[in-house]
Amino acid sequence: xxFNEDKNSIRKKILSIRETYRVSNEEIERIKEKFLSLVDKYxxxxxxxxxxxxxxxxxxxxxxxxxxxxxTVLLPKVEKNRILPIFISDISDLKEGFxxxxxxxxxxxxxxxxxxxxVPAVAYDRKGYRLGYGKGFYDRFLKDFQNLKGKLCFxxxxxxxxxxxxxxxxxxxxxxLDKLPHEKHDIPVDIIITPKExxxxxxxxx
Ligand code: ADP
Ligand code: MG
Numbered sequence: 488x489x490f491n492e493d494k495n496s497i498r499k500k501i502l503s504i505r506e507t508y509r510v511s512n513e514e515i516e517r518i519k520e521k522f523l524s525l526v527d528k529y530x531x532x533x534x535x536x537x538x539x540x541x542x543x544x545x546x547x548x549x550x551x552x553x554x555x556x557x558x559t560v561l562l563p564k565v566e567k568n569r570i571l572p573i574f575i576s577d578i579s580d581l582k583e584g585f586x587x588x589x590x591x592x593x594x595x596x597x598x599x600x601x602x603x604x605x606v607p608a609v610a611y612d613r614k615g616y617r618l619g620y621g622k623g624f625y626d627r628f629l630k631d632f633q634n635l636k637g638k639l640c641f642x643x644x645x646x647x648x649x650x651x652x653x654x655x656x657x658x659x660x661x662x663x664l665d666k667l668p669h670e671k672h673d674i675p676v677d678i679i680i681t682p683k684e685x686x687x688x689x690x691x692x693x
Pocket of ligand 1: 494617618619620621622623624625626627630672673
Protein backbone atom coordinates (compact mmCIF):
# COMPACT_ATOMS: atom_id res chain seq x y z
CA UNK A 488 0.00 0.00 0.00
CA UNK A 489 2.56 2.57 1.09
CA PHE A 490 5.96 2.43 -0.57
CA ASN A 491 7.53 5.71 -1.53
CA GLU A 492 6.07 8.21 0.85
CA ASP A 493 8.57 9.41 3.40
CA LYS A 494 8.29 8.92 7.13
CA ASN A 495 6.93 12.40 7.77
CA SER A 496 4.01 12.22 5.40
CA ILE A 497 2.99 8.74 6.59
CA ARG A 498 3.28 9.93 10.19
CA LYS A 499 1.02 12.92 9.48
CA LYS A 500 -1.55 10.84 7.65
CA ILE A 501 -1.88 8.11 10.28
CA LEU A 502 -1.87 10.62 13.15
CA SER A 503 -4.68 12.58 11.56
CA ILE A 504 -6.76 9.41 11.22
CA ARG A 505 -5.98 8.46 14.81
CA GLU A 506 -6.82 11.92 16.24
CA THR A 507 -10.46 11.60 15.19
CA TYR A 508 -10.82 7.84 15.42
CA ARG A 509 -13.78 6.81 17.58
CA VAL A 510 -12.46 3.87 19.55
CA SER A 511 -14.91 1.32 20.84
CA ASN A 512 -14.59 -0.35 24.23
CA GLU A 513 -14.72 -3.64 22.40
CA GLU A 514 -11.55 -2.86 20.45
CA ILE A 515 -9.66 -1.99 23.63
CA GLU A 516 -11.00 -5.11 25.31
CA ARG A 517 -9.87 -7.32 22.41
CA ILE A 518 -6.37 -5.91 22.44
CA LYS A 519 -6.21 -6.33 26.20
CA GLU A 520 -7.35 -9.97 26.10
CA LYS A 521 -4.89 -10.86 23.33
CA PHE A 522 -2.08 -9.16 25.22
CA LEU A 523 -2.91 -10.90 28.50
CA SER A 524 -2.99 -14.30 26.83
CA LEU A 525 0.54 -13.68 25.50
CA VAL A 526 1.64 -12.72 29.03
CA ASP A 527 0.26 -16.10 30.16
CA LYS A 528 1.77 -18.00 27.25
CA TYR A 529 5.26 -16.60 27.76
CA UNK A 530 4.96 -16.65 31.56
CA UNK A 531 6.10 -13.04 31.59
CA UNK A 532 6.52 -11.27 34.88
CA UNK A 533 8.24 -7.98 34.16
CA UNK A 534 6.46 -5.78 31.66
CA UNK A 535 7.33 -2.28 30.44
CA UNK A 536 4.28 -0.51 29.07
CA UNK A 537 3.72 3.06 27.97
CA UNK A 538 1.23 5.57 29.36
CA UNK A 539 -1.22 6.51 26.55
CA UNK A 540 -0.60 9.79 24.72
CA UNK A 541 -2.58 11.46 21.91
CA UNK A 542 -5.18 8.75 21.26
CA UNK A 543 -2.72 5.86 21.41
CA UNK A 544 -4.20 2.46 22.25
CA UNK A 545 -5.28 2.83 25.87
CA UNK A 546 -2.97 0.77 28.04
CA UNK A 547 -4.54 1.75 31.38
CA UNK A 548 -6.91 -1.26 31.57
CA UNK A 549 -3.92 -3.55 30.87
CA UNK A 550 -1.76 -1.83 33.48
CA UNK A 551 -4.52 -2.17 36.12
CA UNK A 552 -5.02 -5.86 35.33
CA UNK A 553 -1.28 -6.61 35.46
CA UNK A 554 -0.98 -4.85 38.82
CA UNK A 555 -3.94 -6.89 40.07
CA UNK A 556 -2.12 -10.04 38.96
CA UNK A 557 0.96 -8.95 40.93
CA UNK A 558 3.14 -8.58 37.86
CA THR A 559 6.07 -6.19 37.91
CA VAL A 560 4.85 -3.19 35.90
CA LEU A 561 7.22 -0.55 34.55
CA LEU A 562 6.52 2.73 32.78
CA PRO A 563 8.96 4.91 30.86
CA LYS A 564 10.42 8.13 32.20
CA VAL A 565 12.28 10.38 29.80
CA GLU A 566 15.48 11.87 31.12
CA LYS A 567 17.99 13.67 28.91
CA ASN A 568 16.25 12.29 25.81
CA ARG A 569 16.63 8.74 27.09
CA ILE A 570 13.94 6.30 28.15
CA LEU A 571 14.32 4.86 31.64
CA PRO A 572 12.14 1.92 32.76
CA ILE A 573 10.67 2.77 36.18
CA PHE A 574 8.83 0.46 38.58
CA ILE A 575 5.24 1.42 39.48
CA SER A 576 2.99 0.07 42.20
CA ASP A 577 -0.02 2.30 41.52
CA ILE A 578 -1.28 3.86 38.30
CA SER A 579 -2.57 6.96 40.08
CA ASP A 580 0.86 7.82 41.40
CA LEU A 581 2.24 9.52 38.27
CA LYS A 582 3.32 13.05 37.41
CA GLU A 583 3.39 14.91 34.10
CA GLY A 584 6.79 14.68 32.48
CA PHE A 585 8.20 14.89 28.95
CA UNK A 586 5.58 16.27 26.49
CA UNK A 587 3.02 16.25 29.30
CA UNK A 588 2.97 12.44 29.40
CA UNK A 589 2.44 10.93 32.83
CA UNK A 590 5.59 9.38 34.31
CA UNK A 591 6.55 7.55 37.48
CA UNK A 592 9.18 8.86 39.84
CA UNK A 593 10.46 5.61 41.32
CA UNK A 594 13.54 3.48 40.84
CA UNK A 595 15.07 2.55 37.50
CA UNK A 596 14.58 -1.15 36.83
CA UNK A 597 17.39 -3.26 35.25
CA UNK A 598 16.77 -3.48 31.51
CA UNK A 599 18.00 -7.06 31.21
CA UNK A 600 15.22 -8.30 33.50
CA UNK A 601 12.36 -7.07 31.33
CA UNK A 602 10.26 -9.88 29.78
CA UNK A 603 8.05 -7.73 27.54
CA UNK A 604 8.50 -4.23 26.18
CA UNK A 605 5.28 -2.75 24.83
CA VAL A 606 6.54 -0.39 22.16
CA PRO A 607 4.33 2.53 21.15
CA ALA A 608 4.20 3.70 17.54
CA VAL A 609 2.30 5.82 15.09
CA ALA A 610 2.35 2.93 12.59
CA TYR A 611 3.86 -0.53 12.11
CA ASP A 612 4.45 -2.61 9.04
CA ARG A 613 4.01 -6.36 8.79
CA LYS A 614 7.72 -6.95 9.38
CA GLY A 615 7.38 -5.18 12.70
CA TYR A 616 9.13 -1.98 11.63
CA ARG A 617 7.69 1.00 13.37
CA LEU A 618 7.24 4.68 12.88
CA GLY A 619 7.43 6.73 16.07
CA TYR A 620 6.99 10.44 16.65
CA GLY A 621 10.28 11.10 14.88
CA LYS A 622 12.68 11.44 17.79
CA GLY A 623 14.07 7.90 17.77
CA PHE A 624 13.67 7.50 21.58
CA TYR A 625 12.51 3.91 21.38
CA ASP A 626 15.04 2.99 18.70
CA ARG A 627 17.81 4.05 21.03
CA PHE A 628 16.20 2.30 24.00
CA LEU A 629 15.64 -0.92 22.02
CA LYS A 630 19.21 -1.15 20.73
CA ASP A 631 20.05 -3.54 23.56
CA PHE A 632 17.22 -5.86 22.55
CA GLN A 633 18.36 -6.29 18.96
CA ASN A 634 18.17 -9.82 17.60
CA LEU A 635 21.20 -12.00 17.46
CA LYS A 636 22.30 -12.33 13.87
CA GLY A 637 20.77 -14.85 11.43
CA LYS A 638 22.36 -18.26 11.90
CA LEU A 639 22.47 -18.43 15.64
CA CYS A 640 18.92 -17.24 15.84
CA PHE A 641 17.55 -19.85 13.44
CA UNK A 642 19.74 -22.83 14.33
CA UNK A 643 19.70 -22.75 18.09
CA UNK A 644 16.22 -21.40 18.57
CA UNK A 645 17.40 -20.61 22.04
CA UNK A 646 18.35 -17.00 22.45
CA UNK A 647 16.24 -14.70 20.32
CA UNK A 648 17.92 -11.62 21.63
CA UNK A 649 20.41 -10.77 24.27
CA UNK A 650 17.85 -10.58 27.06
CA UNK A 651 15.09 -12.87 25.69
CA UNK A 652 12.74 -9.92 25.73
CA UNK A 653 9.57 -9.86 23.63
CA UNK A 654 8.92 -6.58 21.83
CA UNK A 655 5.18 -6.09 21.36
CA UNK A 656 3.27 -3.35 19.55
CA UNK A 657 -0.37 -2.46 20.23
CA UNK A 658 -2.28 -0.80 17.41
CA UNK A 659 -5.60 -0.18 15.77
CA UNK A 660 -5.95 -1.98 12.47
CA UNK A 661 -5.49 1.19 10.39
CA UNK A 662 -2.05 1.64 11.97
CA UNK A 663 -0.68 -1.53 10.36
CA LEU A 664 0.65 -0.90 6.85
CA ASP A 665 2.14 -3.33 4.34
CA LYS A 666 5.47 -1.62 4.24
CA LEU A 667 7.15 1.30 5.97
CA PRO A 668 10.44 2.92 5.06
CA HIS A 669 13.09 1.98 7.59
CA GLU A 670 16.70 2.73 8.30
CA LYS A 671 19.55 0.84 9.93
CA HIS A 672 18.71 2.13 13.42
CA ASP A 673 15.03 1.10 13.25
CA ILE A 674 14.30 -1.95 15.39
CA PRO A 675 11.28 -4.09 14.53
CA VAL A 676 8.92 -5.59 17.10
CA ASP A 677 8.24 -9.35 17.42
CA ILE A 678 4.47 -9.19 17.62
CA ILE A 679 1.80 -6.63 16.76
CA ILE A 680 -1.59 -6.91 18.44
CA THR A 681 -4.64 -5.22 16.90
CA PRO A 682 -8.33 -5.75 17.67
CA LYS A 683 -8.49 -8.14 14.69
CA GLU A 684 -5.05 -9.77 14.56
CA UNK A 685 -1.99 -11.03 16.36
CA UNK A 686 0.78 -10.54 13.81
CA UNK A 687 3.99 -12.49 14.39
CA UNK A 688 6.68 -10.71 12.43
CA UNK A 689 9.73 -12.35 10.81
CA UNK A 690 11.75 -11.30 13.80
CA UNK A 691 9.16 -12.84 16.08
CA UNK A 692 9.24 -16.12 14.21
CA UNK A 693 12.96 -16.74 14.66
P1 ADP B 1 11.03 7.45 15.05
O1 ADP B 1 11.48 6.04 15.22
O2 ADP B 1 10.81 8.17 16.34
O3 ADP B 1 9.90 7.58 14.11
P2 ADP B 1 13.42 7.82 13.44
O4 ADP B 1 13.55 6.34 13.33
O5 ADP B 1 13.29 8.60 12.14
O6 ADP B 1 12.19 8.27 14.35
O7 ADP B 1 14.64 8.39 14.27
C1 ADP B 1 14.71 9.77 14.62
C2 ADP B 1 16.13 10.22 14.83
O8 ADP B 1 16.72 9.51 15.92
C3 ADP B 1 16.99 9.98 13.61
O9 ADP B 1 17.54 11.21 13.24
C4 ADP B 1 18.03 9.01 14.02
O10 ADP B 1 19.29 9.31 13.50
C5 ADP B 1 18.03 9.07 15.55
N1 ADP B 1 18.28 7.71 16.07
C6 ADP B 1 17.40 6.69 16.08
N2 ADP B 1 17.95 5.57 16.58
C7 ADP B 1 19.21 5.88 16.89
C8 ADP B 1 20.31 5.15 17.45
N3 ADP B 1 20.17 3.87 17.78
N4 ADP B 1 21.45 5.81 17.66
C9 ADP B 1 21.56 7.11 17.33
N5 ADP B 1 20.58 7.84 16.80
C10 ADP B 1 19.42 7.25 16.57
MG1 MG C 1 12.60 4.76 14.21
